[in-house]
Amino acid sequence: MKIASFNVNSINARLPRILEWFESAKPDVAVLQEIKCVDEKFPALEFEDRGYNVEVHGQKTYNGVALLSKHPVEDVVKGLPGDKDDEQARYIEALVTPDDAEPVRVGGLYLPNGNPAPGPKYDYKLKWMKRLKKHAQKLLENEEAFVLTGDYNVIPQEEDAHDPKAWIGDALFLPETRAAFREIVNLGLTDAIRQAHPRAACFTFWDYQRGAWEKDNGIRIDHLLLSPQAADRFKDAGIDRKERGKEKPSDHVPAWVELS
DNA sequence: ATGGTAGTGCGACTA
Numbered sequence: 001m002k003i004a005s006f007n008v009n010s011i012n013a014r015l016p017r018i019l020e021w022f023e024s025a026k027p028d029v030a031v032l033q034e035i036k037c038v039d040e041k042f043p044a045l046e047f048e049d050r051g052y053n054v055e056v057h058g059q060k061t062y063n064g065v066a067l068l069s070k071h072p073v074e075d076v077v078k079g080l081p082g083d084k085d086d087e088q089a090r091y092i093e094a095l096v097t098p099d100d101a102e103p104v105r106v107g108g109l110y111l112p113n114g115n116p117a118p119g120p121k122y123d124y125k126l127k128w129m130k131r132l133k134k135h136a137q138k139l140l141e142n143e144e145a146f147v148l149t150g151d152y153n154v155i156p157q158e159e160d161a162h163d164p165k166a167w168i169g170d171a172l173f174l175p176e177t178r179a180a181f182r183e184i185v186n187l188g189l190t191d192a193i194r195q196a197h198p199r200a201a202c203f204t205f206w207d208y209q210r211g212a213w214e215k216d217n218g219i220r221i222d223h224l225l226l227s228p229q230a231a232d233r234f235k236d237a238g239i240d241r242k243e244r245g246k247e248k249p250s251d252h253v254p255a256w257v258e259l260s
Numbered sequence: 261a262t263g264g265t266a267g268t269g270c271g272a273c274t275a
Contacts, residue, residue, distance in 0.1 A: 009275085010267055034275090036267070061268050062275095113275060153275095207275090208265040251266080251275085 001101045001259045004030045005108065005149040005222055007205075007252035011035040011066070014250055015043055021243060022050060027256060028070050029096050031108025033151045035064035042066060059089035065108050065150070071098040080109070081138075082131035088112075090128070102145060104230060104259065107135075109150035114171030122171050125153070129180040136187055136225075145230040145259070148189070151252065152223045154181040156191070160220035162203065172221060185225060192224040192237040192257040202239045205252045213244055222255045233259040 004027040008014045011032065022030070035042060039058040047054050052068040057078040067073070073094040080091035093107040109132065114125030132148075139146050155173045158164040167173035185191060193202050203218025212218065224237060235258040243253045 013267065034267090062273085115275080210264055212265095248266095 001028045001098055001104065002026065002256055003028065003104065003106055003147050003149065003224070003259065004254050004256035005033070005151070005224065006030060006254040007033040007110070007151040007222060007250060009034050009036070009250040009252065011042060012037060014248070015046065017243070017246060017248060017250070019046060019050070021240065021254060022047075025240060025254065025256065027068075028098065029104075029106050030068045030254075031092065031106065031150055032066045032068070033064075033108070033110035035066050036061060037064060055092060055094060057089045057092045063089045063110055065089060065092045065110055067092045067094050067106065067108050069094065069096050069106075071096050075105070080128065080131050081135055083127075086128075101260065102233070105139065105144060105146035107139075107146065107148045107150075109148065109152070111150065111152045111154065113153050114177065117169070117171040117174055125171060126176065126180060129177075129184070133180070133184045133187070136184055136189065140187060140227060143229060144227065145233060146227045147192075147224055147230055147257065149222075149224040149255070149257075151221060152181065153221055154178065154223070155219050155221055156181055156223075159199070159201070160203075162201070162215075162217045162219070167219070172219070188228055189225040190228075190231040190234070192226055192234065193220070193239065193255060195231075195234060196237040203241075204239055204255055206244055208251050222252055224255060224257045226257065230259060235260055
């Protein structure tokens with residue numbers, strides 16, 4: 001069972017690219033970030049025609065997340081629990097039950113960027129990360145297989161950046177950001193990409209500017225965190241790097257994990 | 261030190 005995450009940077013600007021990727025990657029479940037549209041503008045039919053159930057938590061212009069599943073979904077949650085006043089569409093979750101495998105709960109997240117730091121945007125990022133930790137703790141109490149995946153906007157370690165010095169002082173790499181991410185991982189979650197590729201550079205984002213892609217000046221900020229019960233079922237994980245070299249690409253590439 | 265690119269939607273913000 002393949003679960004993937006892809007920050008698409010506008011679903012409608014990227015639709016042909018994304019459909020192409022779905023047809024080659026064939027994820028059982030995919031969460032998308034930065035769809036940048038309201039629910040009604042999401043091209044649901046294109047995905048339904050390809051056999052996916054579509055759940056959307058949209059927002060005009062900014063943010064917006066979606067969860068697409070080939071298998072039946074239940075317990076759909078839209079919005080990260082813990083702050084009713086948070087109006088940004090950055091979280092979607094569902095319990096996915098394939099007929100040929102055990103259920104998996106999938107949470108798709110678009111963690112705030114947080115720049116400039118310090119400032120109100122950085123405060124929002126850290127608060128959001130605290131809420132995510134609380135939510136992960138809640139999910140862990142159920143002792144079930146789950147995957148929390150998406151654009152975390154966190155560079156966990158120096159080896160996750162081509163040029164770590166360039167990121168000093170950035171909200172994606174500040175010690176406090178990395179500590180907050182470690183707090184979540186240290187609840188007992190497994191970083192699926194590092195499980196499959198302990199040392200290799202597995203960048204998932206290259207800026208559109210300054211020829212970042214051509215210089216391979218990338219960072220690893222899209223992650224898949226597995227609960228212990230999901231980690232028991234781990235088979236493989238990877239990055240679809242070639243997507244970044246295509247025509248009109250997103251600045252992110254898909255990341256995926258295969259579970260039994 | 262600044263500006264470089266892309267998306268939304270048509271100015272300015274976000275990334």
